[in-house]
Amino acid sequence: MKNNMKNSMNQRFIRIAVLWFAAGIMLGIYMGISHQHIDKQVHVHGLLLGWVSCALFALVHTAWPRLQTLRSAAVHFWLHNLGLVMLLTGLVIERREATMAGPFLGIGSITLAVATVIFTWNVWRVTTMQNNDDLTMKEVSGKLHHAHFDLS
Ligand code: HEM
Numbered sequence: 675m676k677n678n679m680k681n682s683m684n685q686r687f688i689r690i691a692v693l694w695f696a697a698g699i700m701l702g703i704y705m706g707i708s709h710q711h712i713d714k715q716v717h718v719h720g721l722l723l724g725w726v727s728c729a730l731f732a733l734v735h736t737a738w739p740r741l742q743t744l745r746s747a748a749v750h751f752w753l754h755n756l757g758l759v760m761l762l763t764g765l766v767i768e769r770r771e772a773t774m775a776g777p778f779l780g781i782g783s784i785t786l787a788v789a790t791v792i793f794t795w796n797v798w799r800v801t802t803m804q805n806n807d808d809l810t811m812k813e814v815s816g817k818l819h820h821a822h823f824d825l826s
């Protein structure tokens with residue numbers, strides 16, 4: 675994390691979300707034009723886990739700014755997105771040459787599940803804290819500035 679909110683988690687999540695959105699829309703348009711729906715599951719999961727979920731993660735990190743001070747928020751970000759890339763890769767392969775798809779689908783799904791457990795744990799931790807809303811965005815920014823991730 676750097677000296678201001680540039681690399682804050684809500685910003686990272688909304689940036690990756692719009693990339694997933696653009697990619698999902700492009701694929702949807704291609705599917706519509708070509709009448710080739712072989713990758714429908716890629717379209718569905720790329721949009722719902724990429725665009726919809728990541729945009730929600732961005733909003734949740736904004737609504738509960740303490741989340742942004744957690745080191746594990748970054749772990750969640752990476753596991754979710756890498757897991758999703760693996761899941762989509764598995765779905766692409768599955769529809770063409772089934773033999774190699776298993777490991778991608780398996781590892782991708784488990785990675786997404788681990789990411790989900792971390793996110794769930796982070797939200798519970800932060801929302802259980804007393805005086806949750808006493809931490810302003812400015813204070814979060816200050817914490818990031820000092821690369822200090824403690825919740826004290
Ligand atoms: C320009 C925008 C879009 C286009 C052209 C498009 C196109 C398509 C096409 C061609 C299908 C396949 C339908 C089928 O095989 O039965 C589909 C399915 C689907 N799309 Fe999109 N899509 C777009 C945007 C979105 C967005 C933004 C989302 C979600 C946030 C979304 C979610 C879904 C879902 C859930 C399905 C599966 C529905 C089902 O099978 O009943 N799509 N889309």
Ligand code: HEM
Pocket residue numbers: 715718719722723761782783784786787
């Ligand atoms: C690790 C996570 C996930 C895995 C492994 C997974 C896997 C699957 C599988 C195997 C199918 C059936 C595909 C088929 O009929 O060929 C499916 C369908 C579907 N999933 Fe997921 N899914 C996951 C997460 C999600 C999430 C989080 C959402 C929504 C936010 C979602 C929305 C859907 C929808 C809408 C369909 C139906 C698409 C259609 O119309 O065919 N999935 N998923």
